[in-house]
Amino acid sequence: MKRYMDEQTVAALSRGAMYLGSGGGGDVKLTELMAKRAIRENGPVPLLSPFHVPDEAWVIPVAIMGSTTIFSEHLPSGSELKKVVETIENEKHIAASAVTGLEIGGMNALTPVIAAALTNLPLLDADGMGRAFPELQMTTYHGFGVKASPAVIANRPSKTHLLLSDENTDIEKQARILVTSLGGWAAIACYPMQGWQMREAGILQTYTLTIRLGEALSAAMDAHDVMEKMQQVFQKSIYGKPVKLLEGKIVDLQRNIIEGTLKGSLVVEGSGAYIGEYLSVFFHNEYLLVQKHNATLVTVPDLICVLDEETGYPLSVEELENHGKVWVIAIPSPFLLQTAKMLDVVGPMQFGIAERFIPMEERIKPNDNEG
Secondary structure, three states: OOEEEOHHHHHHHHHHHHHHOOOOOOOOHHHHHHHHHHHHHHOOEEEEOHHHOOOOOEEEEEEEEEOHHHHHHOOOOOHHHHHHHHHHHHHHOOOEEEEEEOOOOHHHHOHHHHHHHHHOOOEEOEEOOOOOOOOOOOOHHHHOOOOOOOEEEEEEOOEEEEEOOOOHHHHHHHHHHHHHHOOOEEEEEOOOEEHHHHHHHOEEOHHHHHHHHHHHHOOOOOHHHHHHHHHHHHOOOOOOOOEEEEEEEEEEEEEEEEOOEEEEEEEEEEOHHHOOOEEEEEEEOEEEEEEEOOEEEEEOOOEEEEEEOOOOOEOOOOOOOOOOEEEEEEEOOOHHHHOHHHHHHHOHHHHOOOOOOOOHHHHOOOOOOOO
């Protein structure tokens, strides 16, 4: 049965995507409002299963790239997303059968919904990250051999920029330079692929999962409630069961802007059942590493979240405050991200962490720190 995304579904997607941002991915509020408006004006968006796409049908991933702060100050119309899809179609002489996402964490879970509504195309139920990552090549699409080129960038519907290269990392470099010259943000379409490629290279059915997560969390009252509902949703998914690592107070926060990105760490001092315990969380746009007494508990690509104790809402690295009362939790990443191909793209070494990835389930004892 085909599912359609309406304004209520978009609200659930937005709520769930906050948690999959792992501290990054940008604020969902603006893209949520844009997606709701696009649906109100153009009708509900069909959510298409990857298993119902013909092998030869073309799918085009879309996203917003650049500074989320500048993006929120220079309001887009949404038609930039439509334009980059249409330009890819013209460049490759194809007709897209669907659009899909680059990342399901944060604001870019919503941008494909906007593009789908404005182009009257279905949204394919998949993405290339299963969370948020900072760079274009940090996708399963890249890891499994899909070319990012041709890529198209625009932050005005009247003007598009075509990027061509056989190297996906070169597309990332070109795109960063161009986005900066355009004022700090732009819509992008890249990694055009066919249905058979999407089924091999995508992380499938992440939209359905994220919507289900958002629906489950819609009535959650605090961190206890959020954690319980997250465990119920994730343990029946391609992710693993979330684990609570610590609850307590942020007692040290180091945060610096380095080459346009937020890099730093926080220390959480345990309270309640965790008195006497300390966790260090390191981040670079997203939370990447958790250590306890210098022993590693969790590393990227597994997801790390810092929740506000009172509301259960996930805190981005920008929102952290000294003395804030928080929970630190971790979620096992989809297995596809843990394969050797993908660890070469999004493993700890790619973020300057000098150790190999070990799944959090192997580092944390069963029933350890649950609650």
